[in-house]
Amino acid sequence: MTAAVTTTKEAVQNADLLEKDRNSLLAAAAHAKDLTERQKLLADAHASLAEKPGIDGPMQTLMLRQPDCIATHTTLHQACAGILAKLPPSLSQSEANRLLHAANKAAPLFLDALGQAPLQILQWRHDQPVPLADAIRSFLTGKDWVTGGAWQDFYGILxxxxxxxxxxxxxxxxxxxxxxxxxxxxxxxxxxxxxxxxxxxxxxxxxxxxxxxxxxxxxxxxxxxxxxxxxxxxxxxxxxxxxxxxxxxxxxxxxxxxxxxxxxxxxxxxxxxxxxxxxxxxxxxxxxxxxxxxxxxxxxxxxxxxxxxxxxxxxxxxxxxxxxxxxxxxxxxxxxxxxxxxxxxxxxxxxxxxxxxxxxxxxxxxxxx
Amino acid sequence: MLNPETLIRKGLPKGHLKDRLVRVLLGATTYFIVIIAALLFAKIIKDGAPVLFSTKAPYVDLGFLLDKNQTLHVFDDAQGVRHQLPASAYSDYVKQHEDAPIYNPQTFSYSGGGIVGPIVGTALLTIGSMILALFFGVCAAIYLSEYAKQSPFIHAVRLAILNLAGIPSIVFGLFGFAVFVLAVPVITSTPSDRSLLTLPLFISNYVISFQGWNSSLIAGCATLACMILPVIITASEESLRAVPQGFRDASLAMGATRWQTIRKCVLPFSLPGILTSSLLAITRVAGETAPIMFTAAVAAKDDLPWESLAHPFDLLASQVQALPYHIYTLAARIPASEYTRRAQYGSVFVFLLLVMTLSLGSMILRARLRAKLKW
The missing domain is CATH 1.10.3720.10 (MetI-like)
Incomplete structure (x- = not known):
């Protein structure tokens, strides 16, 4: 799956680059003085005409896995809730107790996020642009600053x-x-x-x-x-x-x-x-x-x-x-x-x-x- | 001489326990700072001075100052003797002892040879940025103090200059990167792909292309010049204003024009002040790393800036090594070990010596100037 996503991302980026090259070649051809040069530039431009890779195919595979993902999330949610219910209230060792305390504290947040995940997966539309207000808000309040990642970059200033x-x-x-x-x-x-x-x-x-x-x-x-x-x-x-x-x-x-x-x-x-x-x-x-x-x-x-x-x-x-x-x-x-x-x-x-x-x-x- | 205040207050009671306690506490704080500073200098001098100076003639290790920076190769030969050789000497050694085996080879980047490249680069950056900053700064100061009338606009300009002095140096670096490296116009026949805008010049196929100067000496100089402009402008204005109004009045009364007055009767008297204050700016320029990190500096370069240039002007377009950036590289990118200490502490010692000399010089010169200039 990762490989497929990465190749698709690279293909789209390459196509964008080629498109830009082609546009600059066409612009140069429009300004070219003599005819042969213009012909040559135009030919180059046509040669570099790249097929825009369709993202529908890969998207289809991704979308097909939606039910799987949702099911996994639900199972995980149930399993986690079950485990948490079975946890003893306190343990004998202090280190274990500390870990238990931390786990209990983090559990509601984790379960909450897990519970919301299926809905978010269903609501996600890949062709919908991110609104500007959202982008600015997530820049100002985002808790991750990840750049140069393979999948996605996060720019949160916090x-x-x-x-x-x-x-x-x-x-x-x-x-x-x-x-x-x-x-x-x-x-x-x-x-x-x-x-x-x-x-x-x-x-x-x-x-x-x-x-x-x-x-x-x-x-x-x-x-x-x-x-x-x-x-x-x-x-x-x-x-x-x-x-x-x-x-x-x-x-x-x-x-x-x-x-x-x-x-x-x-x-x-x-x-x-x-x-x-x-x-x-x-x-x-x-x-x-x-x-x-x-x-x-x-x-x-x-x-x-x-x-x-x-x-x-x-x-x-x-x-x-x-x-x-x-x-x-x-x-x-x-x-x-x-x-x-x-x-x-x-x-x-x-x-x-x-x-x-x-x-x-x-x-x-x-x-x- | 004691000032009268201290004399008067000497007789007051001071024997209280609390009194003494507070004094001791505050004194301890003060001397703690002094001791920290002393330890810091002592550490650098203790580890750095032996690299540069030696007890035998000629007392100074010119090799460290005059050799190019190289990778250090450390290895044992068949007799178990440990060798530390910079890259060029290492290749000679390998040529001479082709059959001899080499054991435990290790390499340390940037740790062999000397630091002539960084020293020369820092000198070029300093000279270039001072030329730019003095030209623009003195012109602006002359305008502000001699020609401009008091108006809300001039007030705003003054305020802007003061504000400029408080901007962190990394922001100047970012500004220089965005403007001088990426966006400044150049005249070229082959505009780059990332040119923001190209305007035809109608002379053969030359165009004005807004593509910036790349990371280069001139971009670094311009960035550093922006950074110290407020210092230069403020200092120049101060020294221009220190010239008595009578000088100007007398000159104008003799029928001289405004510019003649400024050139012959104001500038010569304020020039020592301007230059002394700009020595302080030199200290800052030589010591800053952040502005040149993205605009001019390069970690490793084989040639000195003026070597292997097709055209003298290419000097301005080439990247340079710089002493502060070299120290950053030595501190951040190579692991500390006994073989890298020489390069690390030696560079820091030379750098500190340079900056401290400049700083001390400017302090002394300013003190002398203050004592001398009394109209």
């Missing part, structure tokens, strides 16, 4: 979007405390020597090209993080141990490092721009240093700090190379039902080693097509 958002979330969770904290320390508490040393160092991080960070992530940081997560003493952290080198968390850490300089310098500027009269007035009232900082200066600079954070977010969301290298290449919505541990998910397929750019991760896969 997995890419969720991947981007989760990476940004991880990155910001790390970068906001670090960047803003460093800015407060350097602006409020550090000695001038400290300021002179630390500020250029942090601003120097900004000059590291993102591909270098991605390189470090793939060769050094990912391995270090995985080995660290496999220590027994750290097994209480949700998501540990991490099995794959490349995941959302690794990418998030590196993106946090990228956005820290942005957040730091802008937040530091914002703190610097608070009029010194505010601090002096607060000091004069007898407030301690820390009271002045946290009750007077930071609230006054809050809008500036927020702007810094947003610009940092902009840098994180727009970053490609780190994600391309580090975030893993499986395009799939992480399983949120598994709890907090999903932050370390999204591993790449096992054979991602030396492939060409066929597996493009979230943000840029659109470029290949």
């Amino acid at each position: 997995p890419l979007l969720i991947g981007s958002l989760m990476i940004s979330l991880v990155a910001l969770c790390l970068a906001i405390p670090a960047g803003v904290g460093a800015a407060i320390y350097i602006n409020q508490f550090a000695s001038p020597t400290e300021q002179a040393v630390v500020k250029p160092v942090i601003e120097f991080i900004q000059a590291i090209p993102s591909v270098v960070l991605g390189f470090i992530g793939i060769l050094v940081f990912g391995t270090v993080l995985r080995d660290l997560s496999q220590l027994d003493s750290l097994s209480w952290v949700p998501g540990f141990p991490i099995e794959e080198r490349l995941n959302i968390f690794t990418a998030g850490c590196l993106l946090a490092l990228m956005s820290i300089p942005t957040i730091f310098s802008l937040a530091e500027d914002a703190l610097n721009n608070v009029p010194s009269a505010y601090a002096e007035a607060s000091d004069a009232l007898g407030a301690s240093r820390i009271q002045t900082s946290f009750r007077v200066i930071i609230p006054a600079a809050f809008s500036g700090i927020l702007a810094a954070v947003l610009l940092g977010l902009g840098r994180v969301i727009g970053e490609t190379m780190v994600v391309l290298l580090v975030a893993g290449k499986r395009i799939k919505i992480p399983d949120f039902s598994a709890g907090l541990g999903c932050w370390a998910s999204m591993p790449p397929p096992t054979s991602s080693s030396a492939g060409p750019i066929t597996n493009i991760p979230p943000r840029c896969s659109i470029l290949k097509h």
